[in-house]
Amino acid sequence: MDTQVSSQPQKVAKRxxxxxxxxxxxxxxxxxxxxxxxxxxxQLIEVVEFDRSPITDIKHCGPCDIGLIEGSxxxxxxxxxxxxxxENCNVxxxxxxxxxxxxxxxxxxxxxxxxxxREVYCDRAGLGKQIPNDRELPLLLDKVHPINExxxxxxxxxxxxxxxxxxxxxxxxxxxxHMPRLEHPLLKFD
Amino acid sequence: MSEIANTFxxxxxxxxxxxxxxxxxxxxxxxxxxxxxxxxxxxxxxGSCKLxxxxxxxxxxxxxxxxxxxxxxxxxxxxxxxxxRRLQLQMIFVEGNHFCPGCEKSGxxxxxxxxxxxxxxxxxxxxxxxxxxxxxxxxxVMIDFNRCILCEQCVQTSxxxxxKNIFALAGRGMKSHLIINSPSGKLGDTDFALxxxxxHVCPVGAILEKRVGYAKPIGERIYDEKTIREQVAADAEGGx
Numbered sequence: 275m276d277t278q279v280s281s282q283p284q285k286v287a288k289r290x291x292x293x294x295x296x297x298x299x300x301x302x303x304x305x306x307x308x309x310x311x312x313x314x315x316x317q318l319i320e321v322v323e324f325d326r327s328p329i330t331d332i333k334h335c336g337p338c339d340i341g342l343i344e345g346s347x348x349x350x351x352x353x354x355x356x357x358x359x360x361e362n363c364n365v366x367x368x369x370x371x372x373x374x375x376x377x378x379x380x381x382x383x384x385x386x387x388x389x390x391x392r393e394v395y396c397d398r399a400g401l402g403k404q405i406p407n408d409r410e411l412p413l414l415l416d417k418v419h420p421i422n423e424x425x426x427x428x429x430x431x432x433x434x435x436x437x438x439x440x441x442x443x444x445x446x447x448x449x450x451x452h453m454p455r456l457e458h459p460l461l462k463f464d
Numbered sequence: 465m466s467e468i469a470n471t472f473x474x475x476x477x478x479x480x481x482x483x484x485x486x487x488x489x490x491x492x493x494x495x496x497x498x499x500x501x502x503x504x505x506x507x508x509x510x511g512s513c514k515l516x517x518x519x520x521x522x523x524x525x526x527x528x529x530x531x532x533x534x535x536x537x538x539x540x541x542x543x544x545x546x547x548x549r550r551l552q553l554q555m556i557f558v559e560g561n562h563f564c565p566g567c568e569k570s571g572x573x574x575x576x577x578x579x580x581x582x583x584x585x586x587x588x589x590x591x592x593x594x595x596x597x598x599x600x601x602x603x604x605v606m607i608d609f610n611r612c613i614l615c616e617q618c619v620q621t622s623x624x625x626x627x628k629n630i631f632a633l634a635g636r637g638m639k640s641h642l643i644i645n646s647p648s649g650k651l652g653d654t655d656f657a658l659x660x661x662x663x664h665v666c667p668v669g670a671i672l673e674k675r676v677g678y679a680k681p682i683g684e685r686i687y688d689e690k691t692i693r694e695q696v697a698a699d700a701e702g703g704x
Contacts, residue, residue, distance in 0.1 A: 374586050383593035430586035434565035458691045463564035
């Protein structure tokens with residue numbers, strides 16, 4: 275028998291898995307759902323540390339193992355953030371109906387963006403007659419896109435929002451090195 | 465000479481059939497699910513959605529139109545066939561505007577239930593986001609063309625069961641769409657009634673009864689409780 279294993283020095287503490295999360299054009303419902311894992315978050319932070327995320331308030335994403343993206347791509351800033359995540363994350367996950375399929379923001383896709391802006395900002399009583407154009411404001415895209423139409427995406431978690439249990443199952447499968455799988459009743463589109 | 469048993473195998477499982485039944489009819493009666501969308505047991509099958517494509521003795525065909533024969537070996541739940549079905553579903557999803565979180569039918573929708581069954585996690589293809597109208601001209605029923613999958617169940621039911629001939633498909637290929645038989649093209653100008661069977665056959669959320677949308681809350685609906693496979697097995701048990 276090979277006895278080398280026992281004579282090896284003790285393993286150093288395992289590096290924690292770095293996770294970044296963001297909400298593009300989303301309602302933060304998916305992040306609220308992420309927090310619905312409740313006290314299991316204590317188990318999670320034993321193996322995971324958060325990089326850029328609304329939870330940490332870190333503004334830019336460093337090299338990460340997993341990136342979770344909520345929301346669809348509806349303006350120029352969303353494109354930059356999404357590309358930053360793709361560059362830095364080994365595994366990129368679309369979570370929630372907006373990131374997966376465009377969701378609610380994409381319901382404007384059959385409208386002309388100019389008409390939509392005029393309707394909201396110019397044609398209503400009590401509002402001014404000007405479409406906001408401050409240079410700080412990101413420009414809207416003419417169409418809203420699910421994130422896989424802009425960058426390569428590794429995994430998808432549908433749902434509006436996916437439940438805390440769904441996110442927990444998926445993320446723990448992934449961290450454990452299993453092929454993540456969602457089945458009834460965790461797989462939901464609504 | 466002994467009689468030949470009226471059985472075939474579906475994924476290795478023995479299925480009994482009555483002569484004249486199709487493979488899909490016999491499978492459903494036995495409580496075994498083969499994914500399908502355009503098939504309705506009360507209507508003549510027309511094999512258009514192709515979701516129920518199975519391999520019968522090495523050749524592929526629609527389970528809803530192929531007659532069951534003794535000794536057939538039918539394969540349905542294979543990775544290859546399920547992969548093709550998933551692609552077909554993804555194409556259906558991107559071709560229309562199927563926004564489940566905003567749909568009254570969510571949880572009762574066959575398209576959604578089949579997508580759950582086949583573990584379709586994303587629509588994969590770029591969305592068309594077509595511009596399609598909504599027809600709310602009828603007092604009791606609304607039509608949301610965004611969700612129509614052209615299964616023709618309303619066309620058949622209105623023509624063959626209700627005897628009214630209110631719906632039809634027009635256009636070809638990519639331009640196929642559902643039309644309504646009235647001078648204005650509006651449902652409100654037809655003699656369509658809520659009591660018509662055609663008002664209740666839509667497998668998706670295209671033809672909806674008004675004012676009952678959320679009477680049963682999301683989360684407590686047919687396919688929230690059971691998978692479509694479990695539902696088919698339960699229906700078969702209830703029918704015995």
